[in-house]
Amino acid sequence: xxxxxxxxxxxxxxxxxxxxxxxxxxxxxxxxxxxxxxxxxxxxxxxxxxxxxxxxxxxxxxxxxxxxxxxxxxxxxxxxxxxxxxxxxxxxxxxxxxxxxxxxxxxxxxxxxxxxxxxxxxxxxxxxxxxxxxxxxxxxxxxxxxxxxxxxxxxxxxxxxxxxxxxxxxxxxxxxxxxxxxxxxxxxxxxxxxxxxxxxxxxxxxxxxxxxxxxxxxxxxxxxxxxxxxxxxxxxxxxxxxxxxxxxxxxxxxxxxxxxxxxxxxxxxxxxxxxxxxxxxxxxxxxxxxxxxxxxxxxxxxxxxxxxxxxxxxxxxxxxxxxxxxxxxxxxxxxxxxxxxxxxxxxxxxxxxxxxxxxxxxxxxxxxxxxxxxxxxxxxxxxxxxxxxxxxxxxxxxxxxxxxxxxxxxxxxxxxxxxxxxxxxxxxxxxxxxxxxxxxxxxxxxxxxxxxxx
Ligand code: HEM
Numbered sequence: 001x002x003x004x005x006x007x008x009x010x011x012x013x014x015x016x017x018x019x020x021x022x023x024x025x026x027x028x029x030x031x032x033x034x035x036x037x038x039x040x041x042x043x044x045x046x047x048x049x050x051x052x053x054x055x056x057x058x059x060x061x062x063x064x065x066x067x068x069x070x071x072x073x074x075x076x077x078x079x080x081x082x083x084x085x086x087x088x089x090x091x092x093x094x095x096x097x098x099x100x101x102x103x104x105x106x107x108x109x110x111x112x113x114x115x116x117x118x119x120x121x122x123x124x125x126x127x128x129x130x131x132x133x134x135x136x137x138x139x140x141x142x143x144x145x146x147x148x149x150x151x152x153x154x155x156x157x158x159x160x161x162x163x164x165x166x167x168x169x170x171x172x173x174x175x176x177x178x179x180x181x182x183x184x185x186x187x188x189x190x191x192x193x194x195x196x197x198x199x200x201x202x203x204x205x206x207x208x209x210x211x212x213x214x215x216x217x218x219x220x221x222x223x224x225x226x227x228x229x230x231x232x233x234x235x236x237x238x239x240x241x242x243x244x245x246x247x248x249x250x251x252x253x254x255x256x257x258x259x260x261x262x263x264x265x266x267x268x269x270x271x272x273x274x275x276x277x278x279x280x281x282x283x284x285x286x287x288x289x290x291x292x293x294x295x296x297x298x299x300x301x302x303x304x305x306x307x308x309x310x311x312x313x314x315x316x317x318x319x320x321x322x323x324x325x326x327x328x329x330x331x332x333x334x335x336x337x338x339x340x341x342x343x344x345x346x347x348x349x350x351x352x353x354x355x356x357x358x359x360x361x362x363x364x365x366x367x368x369x370x371x372x373x374x375x376x377x378x379x380x381x382x383x384x385x386x387x388x389x390x391x392x393x394x395x396x397x398x399x400x401x402x403x404x405x406x407x408x409x410x411x412x413x414x415x416x417x418x419x420x421x422x423x424x425x426x427x428x429x430x431x432x433x434x435x436x437x438x439x440x441x442x443x444x445x446x447x448x449x450x451x452x453x454x
Contacts (some may be wrong), residue, residue, distance in 0.1 A: 010054065010337040012045040020047025028434045030321035033057070034351040043335060045343075051077075052343045057351040059358050059382035064334045065326065065345050066382070066389040071097075073345050074391045077327040080188060084195040087247035092395070093255060097329060103238045104248065109395045111230065112223055112252065118399050120221070122297055124162050128155060129406065133294065133414050140448040145420045149265050149443035152407070156261035159403065164253050165205050166222035202246045223252060255396055258437045259319050260403040263386075267313025267404075268411055269444050270365045273425045277367060278412060281305055282451075285413040291452050295409040297402065306409055308367035310401075311377050314353075314386035316365060321350035321438050323388045349385045350438075358383040377401075415448035 013036055015021040025032050025048075033055050037044050042058035056062050065073045075097035076082070082094035092108055095101035111117070132155045139146045161169050209224045221229075227245045230236055271278040284305040289295050300306070326345040331338065354362045359369070375381045378397060379389030387394035394400065411417075419425065431441035 007338040007340070008336070010043040010045040010334075010339075011040045013040060015047050018049065020049055020051075021053075022048050028432055030348055030350040030434060030438070031432075033322075033346065033348050034354065037348065037351060043337060045337075052340060053346060054339055054343045055346045055348055057348045058355055059352055061335075062347050062349075062352060062385060062389070063382040065347060066379075066385075066392075069332050069334060070390040072330055072332045073326045073328050075327040075329045076392075077325060077342075077344055080191060084188075084191045085198070085250065087243050087250075090244055091247040091251040093251050093324065097391075100238060103236075104244070105395065107230065107236070108248065108252075111226055112248075113395050113399055115398065117226070118402065121159075121163050125159060125297070125403070125406065128159050128162070129410055130294070132407075133410060136411075136415060136448050137450050140415060140450045143447065145445050145447045147443050147445055148268065148411075149440055152261040152265050153258065155407065156259075156403070157257055160253055160256040162222070163256070164223045164249055166209075166224065169201075198250060199246065202249055203242075205249075206242065206245065224249065252396075255394075256399070258439070259396075260400050260407070262319045262437050262439045263310075263314065263317070263400075263404045264407045264411070265440055265444055266317035266319075267310060267408055269428060269430070269440065270313055270316070271309070271412065272417060272419065272444075272446060273428050274365055275425060277309065277365070278417070281309055281412050285409060289413060292454065294452070294454075295406065295413050297406055300402070300405045300409070303405070303409060305367065306405060308370040310404060310408065311370055311375070311384065312365055312367040314377055315359070315384055316353055317438075318349040318353060318386045319437055320386075320388075321434070322346040322348055323385070324392070324436065326392060347385065347388070352383060352385065355383070414450065414452055416451050418447045418449070420445055420447060 013021055013024060016023065024036065033044075034057065036046075037055060037057040042056065042061040043064070044055045044057070046053045046055065054065075056065050076089075076094050078089065078096075079094070082089050082091075085091075086094040089095050090100075090104075092101065092104050095104065132151065135151065136146060158168050161167065205224060206228065209222075209228055213225065213228065224245075227248060231240055231242075231245055271281065284303060285295065288302045289299050323346070326347075328339060328341055328343045328345065330341045332341075333339070352358065356362055375384055377384045377386055379385060379387060379393045382389065387397045387400070419428070428444075429440075429442045432438050433441040
């Protein structure tokens with residue numbers, strides 16, 4: 001006779017009824033999970049309230065969920081924020097795995113975030129970065145300090161708005177509202193109100209584009225134009241109306257708003273903490289670009305040390321330390337453990353970047369560790385996953401990486417930097433503020449001195 005085998009969940013800390021393990025979690029979820037995993041192992045099970053959570057904290061564990069069994073773990077969970085802000089999970093980021101999501105994601109990669117499309121926004125990026133450098137230059141002439149974190153955030157927001165809508169909008173406060181919604185789980189009235197504000201705004205923008213498109217010789221196509229053209233052509237092989245257009249617009253806006261700027265903010269902080277690395281990068285830029293001009297996008301592929309610096313920055317400061325939670329669509333056995341359908345998977349890339357088995361002396365910021373190594377950050381190597389890996393990995397990788405490289409290179413190439421009030425590099429505060437995008441807790445402030453001969 002068969003005996004039904006008892007399900008064996010991965011090991012994990014004991015929880016209480018109803019709240020599960022929530023009592024163990026403080027302000028920085030990724031850091032707490034890192035500590036707890038040290039006791040329970042790289043595949044660990046917990047419960048947040050009634051929700052089963054699986055945490056992956058080593059390269060091998062990440063590979064199991066994102067590659068070996070990727071199809072099972074390629075969905076997202078339903079939440080009220082996704083319902084109201086994602087037009088009932090019609091967007092990509094929170095879309096359930098299925099044919100609708102596959103189609104939308106394909107459209108996004110092929111039409112909206114292709115190399116061709118990204119290149120078509122190159123002159124816009126150049127213009128915005130020139131404005132940014134002009135601002136810093138003025139601060140340099142006056143010898144005043146600059147709130148780098150704030151300036152990076154508005155640069156990034158401007159580029160995102162120009163790319164998606166074709167014009168700059170003051171979205172920052174609205175965006176903060178959206179991100180807060182994820183903390184306000186279940187706070188429906190406020191969510192509805194915010195969703196309505198966004199919806200009105202998007203409707204207005206789409207109407208303006210429809211009006212404009214009737215005029216001839218319209219300039220560069222932004223993403224609204226591209227989406228409207230697809231909608232009107234009737235080429236899409238799936239249901240595609242204004243709700244879908246709005247869902248994707250918001251998706252791209254949220255995804256590109258804070259990510260690249262936060263990555264630059266962290267890596268630039270590390271450069272300020274490590275003056276020798278900063279100098280070495282300046283030397284590379286002097287050799288490749290020279291001090292008579294700013295960095296161009298076409299220079300980027302020649303900047304090898306810049307690449308290592310950026311990898312090292314992402315290793316220690318992945319912008320989305322737990323990726324975006326994945327959800328399993330059926331029961332699955334992973335490394336001999338039973339993972340039930342409906343589990344939420346948190347891949348702790350922050351912990352993986354600090355795994356001493358994968359990285360010698362992980363706490364040190366040392367870009368030279370990548371000399372002669374072919375570890376890449378595009379999702380092929382599971383010890384470095386700032387953009388995730390597999391089906392749910394970031395479709396904006398190429399664009400995000402281009403912005404990060406260009407902006408960081410420019411900051412380092414155009415200016416020398418000093419900390420305010422004679423602060424020593426090692427005294428820079430490195431506290432994190434956990435969120436879907438994990439930023440610096442305190443804004444980074446520094447004083448520039450212009451160094452180009454332009
Ligand atoms: C440095 C910049 C960026 C970083 C570090 C980053 C990182 C990530 C990560 C970690 C995920 C989740 C992967 C997962 O759940 O497994 C993600 C998803 C996503 N990203 Fe990015 N991202 C960046 C920029 C962008 C940009 C510029 C766009 C588009 C304009 C974008 C669009 C998206 C979308 C649509 C998703 C959802 C994908 C899905 O669920 O299928 N990202 N990104």
